[in-house]
Structure formats: structure tokens, C-alpha cells
Amino acid sequence: MRTINLIIIVLYFLPIYIWPQNATLSTIDSLNKKAEQHYYYEKDSAYFYFDQVKEIAKEINSDSTLIESLFNTTGVASYHYDLRRISANLNQLDSLIYSTNDFNSDNSNILLYYKGDYHLKLLEYSKSRTAFEKIIKNYNSANAKSETLTSLASAAYSFLGKLYMIEGKYDNAKSLYRKNIRDIEKSENVDLEALTGNYNLLAEVLLKEKKYKEANAYLLKAYAYNKKEKNINSAITNAFHIAENYGHLLQKDSALLFLNDSKKLFINKPIFHPKYHLRKAQIHKNNWEYEIAIIEIDSAIGVIKENFEKQKNTDLEIAYNEKGLLENLLGFHDKALLNFDLALNESLNKIDKDPNTLKLFKNKAATLNLKENEESYQNTISVVSEATTFLNQVKPSFKNSVDKLFLIDNAYPIFESGIEASYNLYKLTKNNSYIDNAFQFAENSKSVLLLEALLSSQATQFASIPNKVLAREAQLKAEITHIEREITISENIENSIEDKLFHLNQELRNLIVDIEKKYPAYYNLKYNSKVLSLAEAQENLAENELLVSYFYGSQNIYTIAATKNKKHIESITTSDKLESDINNLHGLLSNPKSNLDSLSLLSHSLYKILLAPVLSNFTEEKLIIIPDGLLNYIPFESLVSNPEKNTYLIQDKTISYVNSVTLLSQLNGKKQVSTKLLAFAPSFNSTTPSDGTRSQVLGNLPHNRNEVQQILTSFTGKSFINDQATLQNFTAILSDYSVLHLATHAVFDDKNPEYSYLAFTPNTASDDLLFVKDLYNLTLNASLVTLSGCESGIGELKRGEGFLSLARGFFYSGAASITSTLWKINDNSSSDLMGNFYLNLADGKAKDESLREAKLTFLEKNKENGLSHPYWWSGYIIQGNTKPLLSSSKWHWILYCSIVILLLFLGRKRLVQLFK
Missing domain, CATH: 3.40.50.1460 (Rossmann fold)
Structure with missing residues (x-):
């Protein structure tokens, strides 16, 4: 989930109106009413009237009125995704509120809320969490809890729960949602709408944990409420999720019952019909009824083509992709490929670059390899190359741990398909160029691995690059993403919107060019997609160096080795035993009391699998190893190369490591x-x-x-x-x-x-x-x-x-x-x-x-x-x-000895003449 659909538009009503007791009161009131009329529809007009209030506030020297007007314009900016205005307002509010030492009032907590909302829009989850946590801390320490603070605390709990879920901290998220539920349930006037919202949020976390039965316990309550209150869209969504969960639990009858029950609610809502058929298809797929599932998907495709001919519908690419997966299960790989191509055509024709397109590339590449012939392997390489280009385009948009998991699930399998195809082509043709292809895909996977490391770090500050540059970069990306999403779901697109998108993209491109020139380290980290080719890597090697790069895939470990003038590739089939042996070796190595004989036996066994086949083709003494996966935990110098003499690899080779040759x-x-x-x-x-x-x-x-x-x-x-x-x-x-x-x-x-x-x-x-x-x-x-x-x-x-x-x-x-x-x-x-x-x-x-x-x-x-x-x-x-x-001290001795020899043979006078 890329954004959080949890924006609670309450703050417009929260500021306390404290007006000066004079003739300006009616003027301010009039201006605010005019602004209200444009609040959700025309931001510039709303700004115009609220800004007039701000000018009056400055004239009469009323900080409270100024703060209130800034909150109002911040609310408008938040609703319309005007991130630059939000940022400017927050800076001004910071100065105002803290200059009056107003740290604990409702105003300071409203400011924190807007900060949390702002950083949320920028996908800066760490900063957003800090703001919401401060609201809760203020709430818990307050002696008298105002209605405003109580509302803000409840919203903060919900936001924090969502943030924790995004970071994969499910226990923390569940704890917050359950607290919210308890607090709502024990209040005098139970807010059933808020209670239902928290039921849905808690169920969402449980779904992430695949606790389908427990999730349904909360979804059923939410469904009953929404159905009773005629919240039709929410009720339909609840019913769909309930049906999906029953499907995962293989309770087919219950799943179909809820789907059919929901159908009564959307007779006149075409948008839900394809979703209905897709969920029904999934239920049949879970019960291995693949042909019936395909019929349901065809129904979904038919509904979309009939009702959404002039409007993009994201369900269409989902339908094609799901049909392709089903055709694969039935062994019809050519039909599957046709459907994946249709899905890719839909996805790549979107205005925005949707990272989910990587799933389609992944499925197509894996299917091509299933055909096991030279032509299909060639096509796999083309698909993976296209996917790599696409990944490099969307890579700067990845920002958090959810994105990290997405990369693991989708990017790595794409590269594995490419390496598998390259390896098989090399075996079929003995053409060394396919080793180059395999290396290129492996090196791209290392680039993604380093991106993952950045996403894991949750870094928000970077050395030498000014905060204002980072802030504008984040603002531009968020605004572009928001507008692209709006265009995708809009039936009528105004030219002004497309013009704005064009100018934002142009500004971002110019900013990136500026970053490349002034802050190369940051540019390389975030934007530089170039990786070294195998030929370039070989050129950089010394005569006595051997590069050994590993790719740890789900089916095979691929080893690509190269010296200055030679290259080689090996494939090792992965297995539970191999993984267990690597784990056990690490355990034995890291335990000083482990049995040395057992360690040596296992160490040599892994040496024969992981390294001996490569070293049999090379004699170089220096190894540069690029490990991957579990191999990151193994010091290769400890591997026993000769069990009879109990010789360790370090006694034969000098070894160093790196994450990638790039x-x-x-x-x-x-x-x-x-x-x-x-x-x-x-x-x-x-x-x-x-x-x-x-x-x-x-x-x-x-x-x-x-x-x-x-x-x-x-x-x-x-x-x-x-x-x-x-x-x-x-x-x-x-x-x-x-x-x-x-x-x-x-x-x-x-x-x-x-x-x-x-x-x-x-x-x-x-x-x-x-x-x-x-x-x-x-x-x-x-x-x-x-x-x-x-x-x-x-x-x-x-x-x-x-x-x-x-x-x-x-x-x-x-x-x-x-x-x-x-x-x-x-x-x-x-x-x-x-x-x-x-x-x-x-x-x-x-x-x-x-x-x-x-x-x-x-x-x-x-x-x-x-x-x-x-x-x-x-x-x-x-x-x-x-x-x-340091320069070797041996060279100093060599120079000294040379001078001594010259003195002996030439004599002092001739030596002086020689150096004149």
C-alpha cells in the first residue's frame, strides 16, 4: 500500500476562533465565509480570502487570528496536495507558536497533526510517526483534555497504527487499534462510525499476518454496521474482504454466500461488477477449479470492456494477469504469455509508472523460461532487460519497508529469470556473451540490494546535501504521484492539470541534474542506475585478481567468475539441505567450542559445492567475492580446501569482499x-x-x-x-x-x-x-x-x-x-x-x-x-x-640499496655528475 487513506478532515473546524472585539470582527467573519465556499473546489480563491484575514491579523497584531488563518490555509493546502504551501505555513506556525511559548495548547497539537499529515504525504514515515507520537504524549500528560485534543489523539492512534503496519510492526499496530477500540467502546456516547473504522484497520493488519479467521471476526461487525447505515461502498468492500478470507480458509460456500449477498448492493454500480467476478475467480482458484475461475475472469473482462470503453480501469490488467497465471497452471504457456502481454499493454499505457508492472514482467519472464527452448530464453533476456529499464525509472519512488518487500518479491525473481535464461543459452551455445548478460542481471540485483539497505535504514538526512533540496525533491515526487493518480481515475482531464504535471516533471528533472553535479554521492545512491558491465569489471581487475559474484536465487545459486581475460559461469541447485548446511556452518564457526572435525567436514563439503568448481578453472591468488543471501554470513577464507592437510582457503588465497563491482x-x-x-x-x-x-x-x-x-x-x-x-x-x-x-x-x-x-x-x-x-x-x-x-x-x-x-x-x-x-x-x-x-x-x-x-x-x-x-x-x-x-617501506630500502650500489661502482664524483 503506497499511501494512507486515513485523512480525517477535522482540523478545519478545530481552531478556536478568538476575534478582536472591534469592527474587524465582521470583516474577518465575512472573509472566512467566502473562503469556506471555495475550500474544497478552488484552492486559489480560498487562499485569497484566508490570506486577507492573515493580513488583517498582522495589522491588528493578533497572533491568535494569524495562527487560525494559517491553519485554515494549511487545511486547504493539505486537501489540494499543495505541499510547498504546507511547508511554508508549517515553518511560519512553528515560529509563531513557539515564540509565544504555547507548547501544550490545542494549537501546538494541531500543528503536530499537520506536520504528521505533511510528512505522511511525502512518505517520510519516521518523521510522521514522531509528530503523531508527540500528540499522544501530550494527551496522556494533559490534566484537562479538551475535545480537540481528544479528537487529535484518536486520529493519531489510527495513523500510528497504519505506520506501524507499513513498517511490518504488526504487534504495535494491533495494540494501538485495540486501544482505540477499547476507548471508544467505554465512552458515554459510542461513536459507531469511528469504532467500525478501527475494526477495519485492525482487520487489515490481521490480513497482513494471514490471520483470516480473526480478521473476519472484525470485518463481520463492520459489515453489519455499514449495511445497516446504508454505507453501501463500505459494506461492499467489507463483503469482498470477508469472502476473500473465507476463500483462503477454503470455506468456499461461505465465501460465495458473502459475494452473492454483496451483489445485491451494487446492481447499479458497474465499478464493482468486475471486482465481484475477480474475487469469485480467486475463490474457485483456491479450490483448484481453474477452468471455472477462467470463466469468471472472462466475465470480468467482458464487463470492463462493455462499461469502461473510454475510461481506464485498473481491474483489466489484474484480470489479464490472473488469467495468465491460471493458464500457466493448466500448462497453456502460450495462452498465458498472450494474457501477460495484454496486461503489460494496459499497465505501460498508464500516465504514471506503476511499480506493480514489475509483477507482470516477472510472470512473463518466468513463463518464457518454462518453454525451455533457445527462442524463449532469448525472449526472456529481452523481457528482463525491459523490466530492468522500467525498474530504474521507478526506483527513486521507493521509500519504505513496504517497497523493500515489494522489491524482494518482484525484482529478484525477474533477475533470476534473466540469469537462468542466460545460463541455459550459454550451455546450449557456448557463447560467452551470455555470461555477460548473466553478470549484468546479477549486478542489477546488487543495485537493488543496496537500495534495500537504504530503505531499511530509514535515513531522513544525508551528509552535505541541504535540507531544502531534500524537501523540494520529496515535495515534487509526492505532488507528481498525486496528480498522476488523479488523472488515472478521472473521466475528464483538464488541460491545466496535464500542464501542471508537465511543469512539475520538468522541475524534478532539473533538480536531479543539479543534484548530480553538486551532490554526486547522493545522486549515486538515489538516481544513478548505471551498473558496470562484465567487460568494464574485467578491465578494472589486476592480473592476479579473480572476481567471484554470487546470485542466490530461489531455485539455483549462480556463480559468475572473471579475471582480466577469462570468464566462467556455474549453477548450483538450491535445496533445504544446502541451506541447512550453510546455517550449520555459520553456527559451528561462531562457536569456539564446536567440534573441529565436524566443522572441517562440513566446511570442505561446502567448499566443493560453492567454490571448488570455479577455482578449478583459475589460478589467481587474490579473490574478490560478491556474496549474496545466506552466503553473506560465511567467511570464505575459513573453508577447508584440503581436508587431508586440514588446509584453509586463506592459506592459498587472499580474499576481500564487496557488495557489487559498481x-x-x-x-x-x-x-x-x-x-x-x-x-x-x-x-x-x-x-x-x-x-x-x-x-x-x-x-x-x-x-x-x-x-x-x-x-x-x-x-x-x-x-x-x-x-x-x-x-x-x-x-x-x-x-x-x-x-x-x-x-x-x-x-x-x-x-x-x-x-x-x-x-x-x-x-x-x-x-x-x-x-x-x-x-x-x-x-x-x-x-x-x-x-x-x-x-x-x-x-x-x-x-x-x-x-x-x-x-x-x-x-x-x-x-x-x-x-x-x-x-x-x-x-x-x-x-x-x-x-x-x-x-x-x-x-x-x-x-x-x-x-x-x-x-x-x-x-x-x-x-x-x-x-x-x-x-x-x-x-x-x-x-x-x-x-x-601507505607506500611500501620496501621501496625505500630498494632505493637506498640502489644508491649504495651506485656509490660503490661509480664513485662519489661520478654519482654527483650523474644526478646533475
């Missing part, structure tokens, strides 16, 4: 700056949670101070220890340093990636957790960021979302490379590893080589004791730019 190209383009080091070693009370937001207890790190002291023997810089290692100190000076070392907890939360964070010494005077969203507002000049002592909050393995989100935030803020751990490693062994890592860096070695040698040194030192277990050393990985921080 990102790697950007990171490699960063200039290495000075090597001033900033190190933090916070302290934690092991029995006290870090703050009220996160209940997790952070254990103390007794050896992190030693670690920091040790690395400062290799690099010059500054350290903050114990009580000084606060977040406030970190953000104050971090931009002055190029090497950042944080010997602290970095928690990767895959369930709620936005709650992934870095922890600093708790300080009651300020925050102590740096969340993912905060990283986007930092400005780093860091060649290397090391997160040492990380604590995995992963739990059930998913897609590595928390880990990716934290890394993406650091890369955006300016880090060229990140060293971190995949689980909590004992900080004593961390101290040892990190000491050698920085010693190697100071010697001019590359970052990946420095980390590898530190691990090998650790292994050699502990080969006869339990610390040889991979838990102690393999969790550290390096991502991104792996170039040396």
Missing part, C-alpha cells in the same frame, strides 16, 4: 588521504542496557583498550578510552581522520535492519548508539573503517540485511573500505589480530594482504592450541577498496 569501482576511485588514526575503546556496564530503545545488554570489552594502544604504535593518531569514548566525541572530530578504529560493539540486526548500530560509552547527557540511519548524515574522509569487537544480533539467518545496511551507510558517508566481524570475537584475540593487521598496513601492504597475513600469523602462533579454531580468526573480513594505506 560500488567497488566507486570506492577504488576514492583518493587515499593521510593516515591519521582515530581510535575508540568504549566501556560498558555488563548489567545495564545501553538505553531505553534497545534492551539488549552489551557486555564489557576488557581488552579493547590494549588493542587501541597497540595499533597506535603503528600509526600516529588519537584515542578515546572508557568514559571519553562517547558518540558525541566521535561525531565531533571524525572527519579529521582517515583511519577509524572502533573497538566496540557493532550489532547487526537482520530482523529490524534499521536498528543495527554501533555502541559508544553510555552517557546520560547524550545518545550513545549510532544507528544505521545516522551514518547517512556523517561526513567521513576515511580510507579504512575498522569495526572490532562486533556483536552479531543476527539470530535466524536471512539475507545479511543488518550487516549490509551498516556497511552501506559507512560507504555512503565516505569510507573506502570496512573491516568488521561476522560474529562476536573474543576481544583478547581481536587485540592480537588487529595489532598485526595495522603493523602490516604500516609496512605498506594492501589491506586484504595485511588482514590475511595477520590471520596466518595468528594461526601459526596458535597451531598447537584451541585458538586455531576458525572462530578466533576467520570472522574478520575486509570489504571495499583494498589498496595500501
Whole structure:
């Protein structure tokens, strides 16, 4: 659900009219009445009269009248989606209300409501939630609760519930709706309309959780009320949802009963007839009655063509798509493809770019692959390429966790179909160009993955880009979306509306061009759809480097490997056992007490599946791995390559990681700056949670101070220890340093990636957790960021979302490379590893080589004791730019020795002449 249809038009009536007791009262009253006549129909006329009231208020120096007039124009602007006017009014109201110290009156809460509404229209859910939560806080703390505040609190609860549902926090949403229901039910005069509204909202959440029976318990109450009160449209909608739920519960008779009952309500409402047939088709489909379902869909198509010949009807593309899916189930793939094409034709001819079109591309591509011939695979590649172009066009509109789930459900299957077709064509023809196609689709999937990381972060501020630019960008997108939606559902389109849409699109294009020039990091994050081709990636590789890119699909894992002059592709069939083995390997690696023999056996088994087939074709010593899915949790250097000698891959190869080659190209383009080091070693009370937001207890790190002291023997810089290692100190000076070392907890939360964070010494005077969203507002000049002592909050393995989100935030803020751990490693062994890592860096070695040698040194030192277990050393990985921080000191020795040799052979005088 892209927007929230929960706007309660009550605030126009809420401001308290306090008029000056003089002749201006009648003038103001007259102007307001004139404005009211235009409130919903002609915004400019409404503005004209309300603005006259505003001028009178300034003349008579009446703040209350001025505030009231601004609220009225804000109401008009909200109704007509004039976001620029809303923003200007909110800024003025902020100044007025807070300058009078009017923090707790109805006016301040009305202002909060409009702020919540404004940010809701911009799809800035975090800011919207903050405003509505403040209203509820004010309501709960108020001694005397006015009627206005009570109404605002009730509306705020409903909005918050919707916001929580959008973010997938269903328990929070249900709790708020149930509270609203309880409050309404125990009031003296029960507002049945408000009660019914909350029944519907609660049912909507339950539907998201697929709790169909419980949802129907509330929908049945809403249906009874709406039917009794002759709220026909609402009653029909209730009946449709009830029927759908019975259909999911395989209670066919009850489902059809409610559908037929609803039919009596819309005899003269053609808009509902196709919806009726589509729902009936779904009920038969749920009962495996595919032919009957197709008959119902044909009825829906017939009704639409008969009644909506001159008007677009979104049900038509839905009908074609559903018919295509049914034809596939019956094995008629050519008929299915015909219907998907009809659906795509309807969808692509809309004025607005509807992201739901991706579903149609997904279905068509998957169907083409079912035909399993060379021509169909070629067609799949064309469809996926077209879908990729479309995705890049709509990508900037994605803004929240609902969009993230949509991308997972629709974008990834499209790329998987493209890679599957490319792989099969390569097997059929041995044409290497199909490896290039597969890589291009895989790289595009990584671009979507990085977009997901941004959506997970809930970032609202971005370093270096002014807030006014971000605000105008958001306003333009929201206004364009609103107008496009209005045009889609309107029978008669005025030329002025289309002209306005044209000018808004032109302004947005100009703004994006300006952003590209002035704020390239933000542009790359939000708008740049270009990804590197395989040929470009190969050109960027060194002679001894091997790139290994994984795509973890639902049916297969595809591995694309490339060196400067050679490329290869492999396919691995996924299975429950393979997924279980990856999970188990992570569990064994992250447990220092796990059985080493069991670990080695499983590790080698996965090595043979995941990497050995690729490495058998290449001899390069340096691996750059682009993991995907569950593979994000596996440090490949820990894989046992030779079970007889118990040799780990790290003993044969140098390994680094990155999210995509496109990102790697950007990171490699960063200039290495000075090597001033900033190190933090916070302290934690092991029995006290870090703050009220996160209940997790952070254990103390007794050896992190030693670690920091040790690395400062290799690099010059500054350290903050114990009580000084606060977040406030970190953000104050971090931009002055190029090497950042944080010997602290970095928690990767895959369930709620936005709650992934870095922890600093708790300080009651300020925050102590740096969340993912905060990283986007930092400005780093860091060649290397090391997160040492990380604590995995992963739990059930998913897609590595928390880990990716934290890394993406650091890369955006300016880090060229990140060293971190995949689980909590004992900080004593961390101290040892990190000491050698920085010693190697100071010697001019590359970052990946420095980390590898530190691990090998650790292994050699502990080969006869339990610390040889991979838990102690393999969790550290390096991502991104792996170039040396310093020029190698060996070159200084070579130059020195050359001069000595010249002195010996040429003599001092001839040497002086040589250098003249």
C-alpha cells in the first residue's frame, strides 16, 4: 500500500476562533465565509480570502487570528496536495507558536497533526510517526483534555497504527487499534462510525499476518454496521474482504454466500461488477477449479470492456494477469504469455509508472523460461532487460519497508529469470556473451540490494546535501504521484492539470541534474542506475585478481567468475539441505567450542559445492567475492580446501569482499588521504542496557583498550578510552581522520535492519548508539573503517540485511573500505589480530594482504592450541577498496640499496655528475 487513506478532515473546524472585539470582527467573519465556499473546489480563491484575514491579523497584531488563518490555509493546502504551501505555513506556525511559548495548547497539537499529515504525504514515515507520537504524549500528560485534543489523539492512534503496519510492526499496530477500540467502546456516547473504522484497520493488519479467521471476526461487525447505515461502498468492500478470507480458509460456500449477498448492493454500480467476478475467480482458484475461475475472469473482462470503453480501469490488467497465471497452471504457456502481454499493454499505457508492472514482467519472464527452448530464453533476456529499464525509472519512488518487500518479491525473481535464461543459452551455445548478460542481471540485483539497505535504514538526512533540496525533491515526487493518480481515475482531464504535471516533471528533472553535479554521492545512491558491465569489471581487475559474484536465487545459486581475460559461469541447485548446511556452518564457526572435525567436514563439503568448481578453472591468488543471501554470513577464507592437510582457503588465497563491482569501482576511485588514526575503546556496564530503545545488554570489552594502544604504535593518531569514548566525541572530530578504529560493539540486526548500530560509552547527557540511519548524515574522509569487537544480533539467518545496511551507510558517508566481524570475537584475540593487521598496513601492504597475513600469523602462533579454531580468526573480513594505506617501506630500502650500489661502482664524483 503506497499511501494512507486515513485523512480525517477535522482540523478545519478545530481552531478556536478568538476575534478582536472591534469592527474587524465582521470583516474577518465575512472573509472566512467566502473562503469556506471555495475550500474544497478552488484552492486559489480560498487562499485569497484566508490570506486577507492573515493580513488583517498582522495589522491588528493578533497572533491568535494569524495562527487560525494559517491553519485554515494549511487545511486547504493539505486537501489540494499543495505541499510547498504546507511547508511554508508549517515553518511560519512553528515560529509563531513557539515564540509565544504555547507548547501544550490545542494549537501546538494541531500543528503536530499537520506536520504528521505533511510528512505522511511525502512518505517520510519516521518523521510522521514522531509528530503523531508527540500528540499522544501530550494527551496522556494533559490534566484537562479538551475535545480537540481528544479528537487529535484518536486520529493519531489510527495513523500510528497504519505506520506501524507499513513498517511490518504488526504487534504495535494491533495494540494501538485495540486501544482505540477499547476507548471508544467505554465512552458515554459510542461513536459507531469511528469504532467500525478501527475494526477495519485492525482487520487489515490481521490480513497482513494471514490471520483470516480473526480478521473476519472484525470485518463481520463492520459489515453489519455499514449495511445497516446504508454505507453501501463500505459494506461492499467489507463483503469482498470477508469472502476473500473465507476463500483462503477454503470455506468456499461461505465465501460465495458473502459475494452473492454483496451483489445485491451494487446492481447499479458497474465499478464493482468486475471486482465481484475477480474475487469469485480467486475463490474457485483456491479450490483448484481453474477452468471455472477462467470463466469468471472472462466475465470480468467482458464487463470492463462493455462499461469502461473510454475510461481506464485498473481491474483489466489484474484480470489479464490472473488469467495468465491460471493458464500457466493448466500448462497453456502460450495462452498465458498472450494474457501477460495484454496486461503489460494496459499497465505501460498508464500516465504514471506503476511499480506493480514489475509483477507482470516477472510472470512473463518466468513463463518464457518454462518453454525451455533457445527462442524463449532469448525472449526472456529481452523481457528482463525491459523490466530492468522500467525498474530504474521507478526506483527513486521507493521509500519504505513496504517497497523493500515489494522489491524482494518482484525484482529478484525477474533477475533470476534473466540469469537462468542466460545460463541455459550459454550451455546450449557456448557463447560467452551470455555470461555477460548473466553478470549484468546479477549486478542489477546488487543495485537493488543496496537500495534495500537504504530503505531499511530509514535515513531522513544525508551528509552535505541541504535540507531544502531534500524537501523540494520529496515535495515534487509526492505532488507528481498525486496528480498522476488523479488523472488515472478521472473521466475528464483538464488541460491545466496535464500542464501542471508537465511543469512539475520538468522541475524534478532539473533538480536531479543539479543534484548530480553538486551532490554526486547522493545522486549515486538515489538516481544513478548505471551498473558496470562484465567487460568494464574485467578491465578494472589486476592480473592476479579473480572476481567471484554470487546470485542466490530461489531455485539455483549462480556463480559468475572473471579475471582480466577469462570468464566462467556455474549453477548450483538450491535445496533445504544446502541451506541447512550453510546455517550449520555459520553456527559451528561462531562457536569456539564446536567440534573441529565436524566443522572441517562440513566446511570442505561446502567448499566443493560453492567454490571448488570455479577455482578449478583459475589460478589467481587474490579473490574478490560478491556474496549474496545466506552466503553473506560465511567467511570464505575459513573453508577447508584440503581436508587431508586440514588446509584453509586463506592459506592459498587472499580474499576481500564487496557488495557489487559498481560500488567497488566507486570506492577504488576514492583518493587515499593521510593516515591519521582515530581510535575508540568504549566501556560498558555488563548489567545495564545501553538505553531505553534497545534492551539488549552489551557486555564489557576488557581488552579493547590494549588493542587501541597497540595499533597506535603503528600509526600516529588519537584515542578515546572508557568514559571519553562517547558518540558525541566521535561525531565531533571524525572527519579529521582517515583511519577509524572502533573497538566496540557493532550489532547487526537482520530482523529490524534499521536498528543495527554501533555502541559508544553510555552517557546520560547524550545518545550513545549510532544507528544505521545516522551514518547517512556523517561526513567521513576515511580510507579504512575498522569495526572490532562486533556483536552479531543476527539470530535466524536471512539475507545479511543488518550487516549490509551498516556497511552501506559507512560507504555512503565516505569510507573506502570496512573491516568488521561476522560474529562476536573474543576481544583478547581481536587485540592480537588487529595489532598485526595495522603493523602490516604500516609496512605498506594492501589491506586484504595485511588482514590475511595477520590471520596466518595468528594461526601459526596458535597451531598447537584451541585458538586455531576458525572462530578466533576467520570472522574478520575486509570489504571495499583494498589498496595500501601507505607506500611500501620496501621501496625505500630498494632505493637506498640502489644508491649504495651506485656509490660503490661509480664513485662519489661520478654519482654527483650523474644526478646533475
